[in-house]
Amino acid sequence: MATSAPPAPPAASRAQLIHIETDRRLGHEWEEWSGAPLPGGGDFSAPPGLFFRFAAVTIAVAAAVVAAVVYLLAPRLATLWAPLPTVLWLGLGAAVGLAWIWYGLLLASFYGGTSLLPERLLERGPYLQLMNLTSQVARAFHRRDWVEHAAIDVYNTLAVRRGRKVGKGELLVLIPRCLSKQAIDGVLAIAGRYDVPVFVATRGQLARRVIRERRPRAVVAVACERDMMTGLRDVAGKLPVLGLTMRLPNGPCRDAVLDLDVMEEWVRGWVGP
Numbered sequence: 001m002a003t004s005a006p007p008a009p010p011a012a013s014r015a016q017l018i019h020i021e022t023d024r025r026l027g028h029e030w031e032e033w034s035g036a037p038l039p040g041g042g043d044f045s046a047p048p049g050l051f052f053r054f055a056a057v058t059i060a061v062a063a064a065v066v067a068a069v070v071y072l073l074a075p076r077l078a079t080l081w082a083p084l085p086t087v088l089w090l091g092l093g094a095a096v097g098l099a100w101i102w103y104g105l106l107l108a109s110f111y112g113g114t115s116l117l118p119e120r121l122l123e124r125g126p127y128l129q130l131m132n133l134t135s136q137v138a139r140a141f142h143r144r145d146w147v148e149h150a151a152i153d154v155y156n157t158l159a160v161r162r163g164r165k166v167g168k169g170e171l172l173v174l175i176p177r178c179l180s181k182q183a184i185d186g187v188l189a190i191a192g193r194y195d196v197p198v199f200v201a202t203r204g205q206l207a208r209r210v211i212r213e214r215r216p217r218a219v220v221a222v223a224c225e226r227d228m229m230t231g232l233r234d235v236a237g238k239l240p241v242l243g244l245t246m247r248l249p250n251g252p253c254r255d256a257v258l259d260l261d262v263m264e265e266w267v268r269g270w271v272g273p
């Protein structure tokens with residue numbers, strides 16, 4: 001937040017003056033933002049089915065791209081070792097078959113209410129890669145934020161279901177710099193009730209440093225969908241994380257609001273009795 005030293009304003013105009021002087025520093029994920037209001041008032045809520053549809057397209061596209069590469073290289077590869085193209089086709093067929101079986105297990109786990117794979121083979125394993133690849137495909141259709149929101153919801157549902165418990169000193173709450181004052185007050189009240197530390201991470205890099213230094217056993221992180229995707233990709237494989245996305249009624253990187261009830265439920269779930 002940029003500050004200057006103007007003469008003290010009359011009390012009645014102070015709130016407005018603070019608002020005008022707020023410097024909106026965009027996170028790099030939002031650098032291309034035009035300044036126009038975000039669709040839906042910055043609420044990118046979307047049903048899980050949206051992610052699953054895009055994820056299926058992503059698996060099909062990835063298989064087609066690899067198949068095209070093998071097809072194009074096959075004549076050259078055959079000069080190295082005649083059976084090599086056949087071996088690659090068989091390997092690709094097996095990999096694609098496994099990918100679809102895994103995708104079926106993901107669907108059954110999510111909608112069936114019972115995780116059919118351990119977390120390393122599900123939400124804290126291949127799911128993180130699928131989530132990020134799917135985000136790339138969704139960008140081509142201008143549906144990135146909604147698909148990411150749905151992907152993060154699916155991830156959280158699977159992660160919450162594991163029913164983990166950690167000690168109060170072992171949980172870390174990470175919040176971004178863009179929360180509204182009301183949201184920050186709400187987060188601090190929850191942290192105070194459950195006696196858990198809160199850190200404001202101004203950049204993803206700093207968030208990762210805080211995690212390295214504090215060595216928590218679990219994290220509740222708050223961020224917009226775009227920032228949450230990179231955070232989960234980098235951290236969730238190493239550490240249990242729940243990711244709470246926000247609404248951005250005033251555009252990106254300022255005055256974000258969040259669902260405090262969900263945050264309290266997650267914190268209580270992890271450190272409560």
Ligand code: SF4
Pocket residue numbers: 026027028029030176177178222223224225226227248252253254256
């Ligand atoms: S979390 Fe907030 S500050 Fe960071 S990129 Fe998203 S909107 Fe901007």
